[in-house]
Amino acid sequence: xxxxxxxxxxxxxxxxxxxxxxxxxxxxxxxxxxxxxxxxxxxxxxxxxxxxxxxxxxxxxxxxxxxxxxxxxxxxxxxxxxxxxxxxxxxxxxxxxxxxxxxxxxxxxxxxxxxxxxxxxxxxxxxxxxxxxxxxxxxxxxxxxxxxxxxxxxxxxxxxxxxxxxxxxxxxxxxxxxxxxxxxxxxxxxxxxxxxxxxxxxxxxxxxxxxxxxxxxxxxxxxxxxxxxxxxxxxxxxxxxxxxxxxxxxxxxxxxxxxxxxxxxxxxxxxxxxxxxxxxxxxxxxxxxxxxxxxxxxxxxxxxxxxxxxxxxxxxxxxxxxxxxxxxxxxxxxxxxxxxxxxxxxxxxxxxxxxxxxxxxxxxxxxxxxxxxxxxxxxxxxx
Amino acid sequence: xxxxxxxxxxxxxxxxxxxxxxxxxxxxxxxxxxxxxxxxxxxxxxxxxxxxxxxxxxxxxxxxxxxxxxxxxxxxxxxxxxxxxxxxxxxxxxxxxxxx
Numbered sequence: 213x214x215x216x217x218x219x220x221x222x223x224x225x226x227x228x229x230x231x232x233x234x235x236x237x238x239x240x241x242x243x244x245x246x247x248x249x250x251x252x253x254x255x256x257x258x259x260x261x262x263x264x265x266x267x268x269x270x271x272x273x274x275x276x277x278x279x280x281x282x283x284x285x286x287x288x289x290x291x292x293x294x295x296x297x298x299x300x301x302x303x304x305x306x307x308x309x310x311x312x313x314x315x316x317x318x319x320x321x322x323x324x325x326x327x328x329x330x331x332x333x334x335x336x337x338x339x340x341x342x343x344x345x346x347x348x349x350x351x352x353x354x355x356x357x358x359x360x361x362x363x364x365x366x367x368x369x370x371x372x373x374x375x376x377x378x379x380x381x382x383x384x385x386x387x388x389x390x391x392x393x394x395x396x397x398x399x400x401x402x403x404x405x406x407x408x409x410x411x412x413x414x415x416x417x418x419x420x421x422x423x424x425x426x427x428x429x430x431x432x433x434x435x436x437x438x439x440x441x442x443x444x445x446x447x448x449x450x451x452x453x454x455x456x457x458x459x460x461x462x463x464x465x466x467x468x469x470x471x472x473x474x475x476x477x478x479x480x481x482x483x484x485x486x487x488x489x490x491x492x493x494x495x496x497x498x499x500x501x502x503x504x505x506x507x508x509x510x511x512x513x514x515x516x517x518x519x520x521x522x523x524x525x526x527x528x529x530x531x532x533x534x535x536x537x538x539x540x541x542x543x544x545x546x547x548x549x550x551x552x553x554x555x556x557x558x559x560x561x562x563x564x565x566x567x568x569x570x571x572x573x574x575x576x577x578x579x580x581x582x583x584x585x586x587x588x589x590x591x592x593x594x595x
Numbered sequence: 596x597x598x599x600x601x602x603x604x605x606x607x608x609x610x611x612x613x614x615x616x617x618x619x620x621x622x623x624x625x626x627x628x629x630x631x632x633x634x635x636x637x638x639x640x641x642x643x644x645x646x647x648x649x650x651x652x653x654x655x656x657x658x659x660x661x662x663x664x665x666x667x668x669x670x671x672x673x674x675x676x677x678x679x680x681x682x683x684x685x686x687x688x689x690x691x692x693x694x695x
Contacts, residue, residue, distance in 0.1 A: 334629035346605075346676060346688055347640050347653045348625055348632035356623035357642055364621075364665055409624040457642045457650035462621055 214308045216593065217315075217427050217438040218247035219555035224422035224543030225391040232264055232323040235423035237280050239319055239548075243425040247438060253315055254427075257287040258304040260296035260320035261547035266335040267327055277319075293339035294494060295449075296320065297424070297550020298580030298589030302447045304428055313431045320552070321423035322545035332419050336546075339583045341455040352416055352495060354456055354584035356408035359497035361462040363410060368515030370410050374401040375518040376496035377414050377541075380534050383525055384541025386568035391420050391543030415496040420543035424551035426558070440562035445575075445592045446478035454586045463512075465498075465581065467588035468505040475577075475590035476507075483507045486531055486592075487573040488560045490553035492581040493538040502579050503533070506590070525568055535560060535568045550580035554591055561595045597679040602686055612671050612689055617645035619667045622655065631677055643669055643691055657692040670694045 220242030222235055230238070236259075244251060259277055264270035274287035290300035297320035304318040324332050336351050337344075344354065359373065378398055384390040396414060404414040428444070435441055450470035453459055459466065476483065483506070491506070493499035500514035508531060509517055522529035536542045536556040539549055557576035559565040578591040622641040625632070632638070639655040655663070656674060669691035676688035 328630075329627065330630040330633050333627065334631065337629050341652075343652050348628055348635065348638060348677075349640050349652065350625055350627065350629055352627065353623050353625045353640055357621045357640070360623055361621035361665070405626070406624070407627040409626070411623075455652070457620075457652045462642070 214305050214444045215441040217441045218243050219558045221424040224420050226325045227421040235321045239423035239425035255314040256316045258300040258318045259289045260300035263335050292587045293582035295580045295582030295587040296547045305447050308430045315429040319425040320548040322547040324419045352408040352411050355495040356411045366512045372515035373496035374398050376499045377401050379524045380538040380540040383535050384537025387537050390537040392541045417494045417539035417544035420545040422545035422548045424548040442561045442593045445594045446475040447591045448474040449589050465585035471588045471590040472506045479592040485575050486577045488576040489533050490556050491579045493540050532570045553578040597683040599684050615645045615671045617643045654690045656690050662693040
């Protein structure tokens with residue numbers, strides 16, 4: 213059994229004083245301090261990053277990390293667009309399962325705010341198909357195509373999407389590491405300008421800097437020394453066509469469904485067992501789809517159920533979603549996101565989530581998506 | 596620089612789809628574009644299902660506001676897709692326009 217024994221995240225936001233290397237260093241130093249581990253006790257590092265190669269001509273990061281940390285252990289870089297973090301975690305878990313008794317770091321980091329919005333938008337669209345790039349589609353644009361289809365098919369208004377943002381901004385206001393720590397109203401969201409109709413600025417996750425790190429181990433003596441640990445019950449990855457127009461349905465993310473089915477089956481849990489979830493809300497429509505595709509809600513139901521805000525902290529719902537603020541309010545430093553999601557579940561399950569702590573949580577789920585659904589990762593944790 | 600070789604490789608796909616008719620499955624208007632398309636924004640992009648069943652993703656041109664709707668019939672045409680510097684070749688590709 214692989215356990216998560218520690219977590220640290222930097223502040224997410226516009227961190228102009230920090231480089232990618234600074235962020236990586238802070239997250240690794242932070243997680244080692246939290247777990248009282250020496251760097252010599254780490255057997256390997258899995259590193260998630262998407263854009264450094266495209267935006268800042270910065271590759272061969274494994275060797276750069278070896279220099280930062282002062283190690284000669286295996287370091288691997290993992291890239292799966294916005295699912296880089298979740299996939300790195302998956303590979304790290306598999307590495308431990310193949311090398312019993314090892315302790316590893318899974319680190320995700322991204323530096324995005326050194327560049328203009330157009331440059332970052334173009335770089336992100338490298339994760340779309342050639343045809344989609346040639347049509348001038350952006351990431352918001354891809355999700356906008358899905359959103360327009362979904363809202364039309366299920367007769368929902370844009371307001372349905374706004375409730376996701378409203379809820380996640382409220383959660384962000386409770387998270388001191390979040391990029392946006394302020395609440396916003398439904399009216400503010402609806403009045404914000406479109407970036408890709410029907411997706412508005414306040415439906416969208418921001419461009420962010422940040423890094424997050426987890427320690428995973430199956431070493432009994434290492435785990436025993438740490439009082440707070442959670443078990444990784446399953447971590448499953450699925451893929452689908454990169455092109456939106458080659459998908460069977462435009463109102464679902466098939467990769468999410470497939471990864472969820474595998475993950476619940478492996479963990480031997482029911483959907484109703486999950487108390488807390490971090491879902492990939494890069495755009496508000498994505499959280500609505502995820503609620504359905506994971507199987508918490510029925511297909512077509514999310515647009516009518518979200519306005520009851522049963523998944524908001526403090527509303528005594530059976531499932532609370534995105535207590536970190538989600539990508540929307542906590543920020544979306546692409547490579548770090550999947551790690552932060554799992555880290556937030558770790559904080560909740562070990563009762564370290566402070567003023568946003570959900571009571572009596574036993575099982576949690578993290579959902580990380582790459583591109584417009586070309587990759588999906590579901591991770592289920594338990595105490 | 597825009598690679599003429601890349602453009603040449605795409606030519607055969609253009610020929611296959613030119614003049615084909617279909618319907619809009621879903622659409623959006625891009626207001627915030629990437630660097631290469633910034634000068635053209637805002638512009639609509641649609642997923643179109645051709646009569647053959649094949650789906651393409653492309654920009655919609657020569658439209659009125661009321662043509663932006665799911666189910667709108669369109670035809671595939673040849674249009675300039677983007678341009679680079681003065682010395683680059685112009686890039687032509689597929690777009691669609693409404694038909695009635």
